[in-house]
Amino acid sequence: xxxxxxxxxxxxxxxxxxxxLLCAQDMNHEYMYxxxxxxxxxxxxxxxxxxEGTTAKGEVPDGYNVSRLKKQNFLLGLESAAPSQTSVYFxxxxxxxxxxxxxxxxTRLTVV
Amino acid sequence: xxxxxxxxxALSIQEGENATMNCSYKTSINNLQWYRQNSGRxxxxxxxxxxxxxxxxxxxxxxxLDTSKKSSSLLITASRAADTASYFCATDGSxxxxxxxxxxxxxxxxxx
Numbered sequence: 001x002x003x004x005x006x007x008x009x010x011x012x013x014x015x016x017x018x019x020x021l022l023c024a025q026d027m028n029h030e031y032m033y034x035x036x037x038x039x040x041x042x043x044x045x046x047x048x049x050x051x052e053g054t055t056a057k058g059e060v061p062d063g064y065n066v067s068r069l070k071k072q073n074f075l076l077g078l079e080s081a082a083p084s085q086t087s088v089y090f091x092x093x094x095x096x097x098x099x100x101x102x103x104x105x106x107t108r109l110t111v112v
Numbered sequence: 113x114x115x116x117x118x119x120x121x122a123l124s125i126q127e128g129e130n131a132t133m134n135c136s137y138k139t140s141i142n143n144l145q146w147y148r149q150n151s152g153r154x155x156x157x158x159x160x161x162x163x164x165x166x167x168x169x170x171x172x173x174x175x176x177l178d179t180s181k182k183s184s185s186l187l188i189t190a191s192r193a194a195d196t197a198s199y200f201c202a203t204d205g206s207x208x209x210x211x212x213x214x215x216x217x218x219x220x221x222x223x224x
């Protein structure tokens with residue numbers, strides 16, 4: 001039982017490049033979330049999903065897209081990376097909306 | 113926008129002392145959660161307190177919630193060097209996914 005696994009752990013992108021961050025959970029959780037963490041700002045919600053095939057926007061969705069084709073995976077895409085997207089990205093999951101979140105270890109993304 | 117705001121932003125204490133962190137929020141909540149983050153790692157859930165609860169204990173942790181003042185406190189008793197981490201409060205939203213909104217955190221340093 002690995003919990004929540006994020007791939008990759010580190011990445012450097014050039015402005016305008018695209019990439020996909022993968023989040024996988026093996027706990028059969030319905031809810032999955034993508035957050036970004038910037039210095040001094042805590043975590044901000046990008047997108048979330050309440051079940052397979054569903055996605056919804058969070059607080060800071062612009063510049064990102066997500067997909068939840070399989071229950072265990074939640075993908076975060078950057079179509080055209082910008083320096084403002086330099087951040088640490090965390091994926092989280094929970095069995096229900098009012099339960100504690102289990103977090104992945106994070107992906108540190110730098111856009112130059 | 114961030115719902116929860118922690119105070120102080122940074123706290124440095126000696127091993128064996130108690131550490132108290134406070135969290136204030138703006139709107140009505142269903143529950144409030146505290147998370148811990150070690151440097152370079154993902155967040156780990158510590159404790160959840162529901163809006164109809166006033167106090168909750170877990171090991172050396174004690175959490176209080178005052179809904180009339182829209183505030184919560186986290187007390188760590190008999191602190192250890194291993195408690196050095198950032199601590200975040202998170203409040204749930206009113207949406208169906210009950211997505212959490214995180215504060216900017218308190219950086220706790222416990223000196224040996």
